[in-house]
Amino acid sequence: xxxxxxxPASLLPLPEATFHILxxxxxxxxxxxxxxxxxxxxxxxxxxxxxxTLYRSIPRMxxxxxxxxxxxxxxPEQDDERRRYYRITPFGRDVAQAEVRRLAQLLDLARASxxxxxxx
Amino acid sequence: MGFFRALLHFYPASFRAEYEEELAAxxxxxxRDASGWPGRLAVSIDILFxxxxxxxxxxxDILRQDxxxxxxxxxxxxxxxxxxxxxxxxxxxxxxxxxxxxxxxxLRPLPFPEPERLVKLWEDQSPQGIPVVEPSxxxxxxxxxxxxxxxxxxxxxxxxxxxxGAGEPERLDGAIVTADLFPMLGVQSALGRVFGAADxxxxxxxxxxxxxxxxxxxxxGDPGVLGRKVIxxxxxxxxxxxxxxxxxxxxxxxxxWTPARFVEASFADRTDNYLNVIAxxxxxxxxxxxxxxxxxxxxxxxxxxxxxNLHLKVSVTSLRxxxxxxxxxxxxxxxxxAFCVLLIACANxxxxxxxxxxxxxxxxxxxxxxxxGRERLVRQLLTESLILAICGGILGxxxxxxxxxxxxxxxxNGLPIADVPTIDLRVLAFTAALAIVTGLGFGVVPSMRACxxxxxxxxxxxxxxGGLGGRKERLxxxxxxxxxxxxxxxxxxxxxxxxxxxxxxxSDPGFRSQGVLAIETMLxxxxxxxxxxxNQFYSQVLTEARALPGVAGAAYASFLPMVNTGxxxxxxVEGRPPDEVKARDAGLRFxxxxxxxxxxxxxxAGRDVGESDRxxxxxxxxxxxxxxxxxWPGQNPLGRHFAIADATREVVGVAGDVKVRxxxxxxxxxxxxxxxxxxxxxxxxxxxxxLVVRSSxxxxxxxxxxxxxxxxxxxxxxxxxxxxxxxxxxxxTASRAAQVxxxxxxxxxxxxxxxxxxxxxxxxxxSSRSQEFGVRMALGAQxxxxxxxxxxxxxxxxxxxxxxxxxLAYLAGRTLSALLAGVNAGDAPTFLTVVGLCFAMTLAxxxxxxxxxxxxxxxxxxxxx
Numbered sequence: 001x002x003x004x005x006x007x008p009a010s011l012l013p014l015p016e017a018t019f020h021i022l023x024x025x026x027x028x029x030x031x032x033x034x035x036x037x038x039x040x041x042x043x044x045x046x047x048x049x050x051x052x053t054l055y056r057s058i059p060r061m062x063x064x065x066x067x068x069x070x071x072x073x074x075x076p077e078q079d080d081e082r083r084r085y086y087r088i089t090p091f092g093r094d095v096a097q098a099e100v101r102r103l104a105q106l107l108d109l110a111r112a113s114x115x116x117x118x119x120x
Numbered sequence: 121m122g123f124f125r126a127l128l129h130f131y132p133a134s135f136r137a138e139y140e141e142e143l144a145a146x147x148x149x150x151x152r153d154a155s156g157w158p159g160r161l162a163v164s165i166d167i168l169f170x171x172x173x174x175x176x177x178x179x180x181d182i183l184r185q186d187x188x189x190x191x192x193x194x195x196x197x198x199x200x201x202x203x204x205x206x207x208x209x210x211x212x213x214x215x216x217x218x219x220x221x222x223x224x225x226x227l228r229p230l231p232f233p234e235p236e237r238l239v240k241l242w243e244d245q246s247p248q249g250i251p252v253v254e255p256s257x258x259x260x261x262x263x264x265x266x267x268x269x270x271x272x273x274x275x276x277x278x279x280x281x282x283x284x285g286a287g288e289p290e291r292l293d294g295a296i297v298t299a300d301l302f303p304m305l306g307v308q309s310a311l312g313r314v315f316g317a318a319d320x321x322x323x324x325x326x327x328x329x330x331x332x333x334x335x336x337x338x339x340x341g342d343p344g345v346l347g348r349k350v351i352x353x354x355x356x357x358x359x360x361x362x363x364x365x366x367x368x369x370x371x372x373x374x375x376x377w378t379p380a381r382f383v384e385a386s387f388a389d390r391t392d393n394y395l396n397v398i399a400x401x402x403x404x405x406x407x408x409x410x411x412x413x414x415x416x417x418x419x420x421x422x423x424x425x426x427x428x429n430l431h432l433k434v435s436v437t438s439l440r441x442x443x444x445x446x447x448x449x450x451x452x453x454x455x456x457x458a459f460c461v462l463l464i465a466c467a468n469x470x471x472x473x474x475x476x477x478x479x480x481x482x483x484x485x486x487x488x489x490x491x492x493g494r495e496r497l498v499r500q501l502l503t504e505s506l507i508l509a510i511c512g513g514i515l516g517x518x519x520x521x522x523x524x525x526x527x528x529x530x531x532x533n534g535l536p537i538a539d540v541p542t543i544d545l546r547v548l549a550f551t552a553a554l555a556i557v558t559g560l561g562f563g564v565v566p567s568m569r570a571c572x573x574x575x576x577x578x579x580x581x582x583x584x585x586g587g588l589g590g591r592k593e594r595l596x597x598x599x600x601x602x603x604x605x606x607x608x609x610x611x612x613x614x615x616x617x618x619x620x621x622x623x624x625x626x627s628d629p630g631f632r633s634q635g636v637l638a639i640e641t642m643l644x645x646x647x648x649x650x651x652x653x654x655n656q657f658y659s660q661v662l663t664e665a666r667a668l669p670g671v672a673g674a675a676y677a678s679f680l681p682m683v684n685t686g687x688x689x690x691x692x693v694e695g696r697p698p699d700e701v702k703a704r705d706a707g708l709r710f711x712x713x714x715x716x717x718x719x720x721x722x723x724x725a726g727r728d729v730g731e732s733d734r735x736x737x738x739x740x741x742x743x744x745x746x747x748x749x750x751x752w753p754g755q756n757p758l759g760r761h762f763a764i765a766d767a768t769r770e771v772v773g774v775a776g777d778v779k780v781r782x783x784x785x786x787x788x789x790x791x792x793x794x795x796x797x798x799x800x801x802x803x804x805x806x807x808x809x810x811l812v813v814r815s816s817x818x819x820x821x822x823x824x825x826x827x828x829x830x831x832x833x834x835x836x837x838x839x840x841x842x843x844x845x846x847x848x849x850x851x852x853t854a855s856r857a858a859q860v861x862x863x864x865x866x867x868x869x870x871x872x873x874x875x876x877x878x879x880x881x882x883x884x885x886x887s888s889r890s891q892e893f894g895v896r897m898a899l900g901a902q903x904x905x906x907x908x909x910x911x912x913x914x915x916x917x918x919x920x921x922x923x924x925x926x927x928l929a930y931l932a933g934r935t936l937s938a939l940l941a942g943v944n945a946g947d948a949p950t951f952l953t954v955v956g957l958c959f960a961m962t963l964a965x966x967x968x969x970x971x972x973x974x975x976x977x978x979x980x981x982x983x984x985x
Binding site for chain 1: 138
């Protein structure tokens with residue numbers, strides 16, 4: 001229950017799981033298991049988000065104002081009533097973009113010092 | 121799947137309520153997708169660890185959240201917060217302080233390796249009425265030779281000696297020990313070496329070990345002390361080592377050790393009882409087994425020495441239990457009182473929190489309406505009470521630190537432990553546990569209550585109030601009653617002990633202690649072996665002391681009452697059959713003329729000892745009244761004869777009884793013998809060494825002059841003790857006085873807390889009944905009626921606590937009876953005073969709420985509704 005919403009920069013750097021969850025819900029509302037699957041697919045199976053980590057991150061992200069639970073449900077034949085769907089908030093989008101910028105600046109710094117060759 | 125559902129219980133209930141179904145669904149899906157049993161096993165293990173680590177993390181998240189929230193709330197209500205912390209600190213501080221000293225004296229293992237195997241051995245002469253007697257060297261040697269239960273056995277005895285030759289002459293306490301003592305205890309020297317068998321032979325040159333404190337004080341911690349010669353009682357000892365700082369053996373005043381160097385003559389007299397014997401049980405041997413073996417050894421020795429060892433048994437006790445029953449009871453009483461204070465503090469805190477929870481009904485109801493679960497709210501409230509308890513605990517430890525100087529006086533003398541208990545990790549761990557238990561103890565009921573049915577949506581109604589006489593009110597009343605009852609128990613216990621102290625202080629010690637100075641000058645042997653030299657010293661000192669202005673009398677005696685209780689001899693009286701066993705019948709003291717007058721001991725018949733009583737004149741004695749009662753009841757004792765210390769003496773005077781063993785103990789009859797008739801051979805111990813001077817002015821002012829007089833008589837003669845008789849009498853009751861102060865402080869705290877509790881509850885009642893009072897007044901009730909209602913409430917509460925409190929207090933008094941010096945556990949003045957105090961407290965606690973109630977303006981109150 002934050003008193004007021006913080007500026008995006010105050011949440012950076014984002015924990016890895018938080019960033020991936022934001023990416024997973026960036027284009028569509030998703031339920032928990034769908035987020036896990038999306039993260040796995042996006043990282044080529046390299047990052048397997050556990051259910052515990054996911055559901056520990058979600059309440060915190062909702063508290064921080066990054067996510068909301070949505071009442072909109074998919075068509076009944078695709079739905080499971082136990083599922084809960086999450087949607088990114090505009091603030092969540094801002095934070096994700098701020099994190100992307102931060103990572104990009106980091107990458108630029110690394111390139112400038114010759115750590116990285118070619119395109120990432 | 122049941123297993124995985126069960127696993128989810130590691131998560132907080134609020135988290136489960138939100139996500140249990142989804143988590144379970146994901147688990148099910150992962151298991152379904154896994155191929156074959158190895159895959160399912162891997163998934164299961166993964167889920168297990170994932171759940172455990174994440175559940176811990178979720179708990180931590182919630183804790184952080186609750187802490188932040190609680191701190192914000194507590195800071196916003198500083199009055200409540202500070203009161204609660206102070207109350208918790210008093211309870212926890214009292215308990216920590218009491219635990220520190222109890223742990224130090226009774227629980228903590230002695231500072232030696234495997235201390236549980238160390239035992240003490242005594243001669244048990246129960247048939248003679250003395251269950252604990254110091255063993256003689258001869259019996260010690262036989263026990264050591266005949267037993268198989270002990271890995272090692274060693275002996276020691278306390279001595280004191282005059283040290284000269286290195287600056288100011290000084291009297292030192294030390295111990296004579298057999299060479300195997302330190303290896304048996306497992307103690308090594310800090311510098312140099314400890315005694316070896318060669319040092320302990322009768323013909324060995326005298327060697328010496330110094331205590332660390334003495335080495336630092338007298339030799340500035342110089343390692344070059346090894347090999348140096350120190351003169352003790354005119355004998356030169358070579359220093360061979362310095363012992364470690366934490367060695368306080370056999371007691372904490374011990375400053376040096378010398379080897380026993382027994383010679384064959386040491387073992388000649390089997391009834392020469394002066395040793396302390398200590399032994400280490402063989403590994404695996406129980407103390408019971410050692411006892412049964414020593415029974416056999418004792419029986420064998422009784423057959424071999426049927427006269428000396430008649431009925432003589434051996435008692436074996438753990439070294440840890442060498443604390444007197446009285447010290448133990450005293451400490452348990454202090455600890456019990458501290459727990460009582462803690463319980464009262466908890467009750468008080470619970471009450472504070474209950475009142476606060478009522479005031480927070482709206483907040484809690486809003487949060488419930490917002491969907492916060494009951495478990496979450498309880499958890500939040502418990503976090504608050506834990507914060508209060510932990511802050512109180514920290515403050516309490518500081519209080520305990522502050523109380524340490526007082527507590528030090530509760531540590532008995534005769535243990536091989538430091539005098540100042542330390543507050544270390546062990547104590548801090550205890551305090552931490554105490555703070556947590558306290559926090560849960562006073563927090564759980566209020567938070568359950570607050571989040572129970574009372575926190576439903578009705579709490580949202582503005583102006584809703586706690587039901588009068590409702591469940592919460594009854595609980596709060598019960599807590600206040602418990603506080604009153606607890607404080608009554610403590611007040612009565614402290615009161616009984618104060619009465620016991622007064623009774624002892626008022627009791628007649630048998631001498632007049634005011635205005636008498638006592639100075640100890642132990643004349644060393646063999647320098648003063650010649651009677652002529654001794655008497656020359658006495659007469660020079662006494663003549664000059666008596667000539668000082670304001671001095672009414674001066675005398676020398678072997679021992680001061682209450683300081684040295686020893687010197688007890690067997691008595692045989694003409695015309696009485698000899699006793700079957702040698703009993704210790706009478707205390708023996710050698711005195712100069714004027715002793716009775718100086719001490720203020722009345723002479724009831726006959727005469728004082730005189731300068732004319734010499735070795736060549738008839739041997740005489742002055743005896744105490746109790747001596748006469750024992751041997752010649754109802755007869756004139758003057759001119760009768762009795763034998764003591766191997767000589768027959770004639771009674772020439774009868775003196776009043778003196779409580780030589782202290783005010784609380786039964787003292788044996790006394791025999792006083794003229795100092796010139798001191799037999800050879802017992803001069804060192806019995807030779808008069810206590811100078812007593814009665815002065816009409818402040819006796820302390822005489823000290824410098826008397827020092828000069830003594831220095832003039834013998835430049836090398838140290839003064840070991842300077843004190844007044846009044847101080848000696850005071851010291852006799854000092855541990856009792858310290859205990860009374862500690863218990864009194866606890867009782868005062870408890871009393872104050874109970875008063876605050878009562879006041880708080882009544883204030884709350886008055887404010888929640890203000891409407892009712894307003895209506896009553898509007899309907900014609902007089903202010904006196906309202907006043908009566910509030911006061912009646914207060915008195916009812918106090919009475920309800922008083923009745924069980926008085927009953928419990930009587931039981932507590934019965935338990936303490938050994939400490940009460942004859943004061944009845946049901947002592948009426950004490951109980952009446954406490955009841956009176958209780959009513960005074962009730963009135964004081966009710967007064968403000970009552971005044972507030974009668975000042976209510978009925979029109980305003982009703983309009984507010």
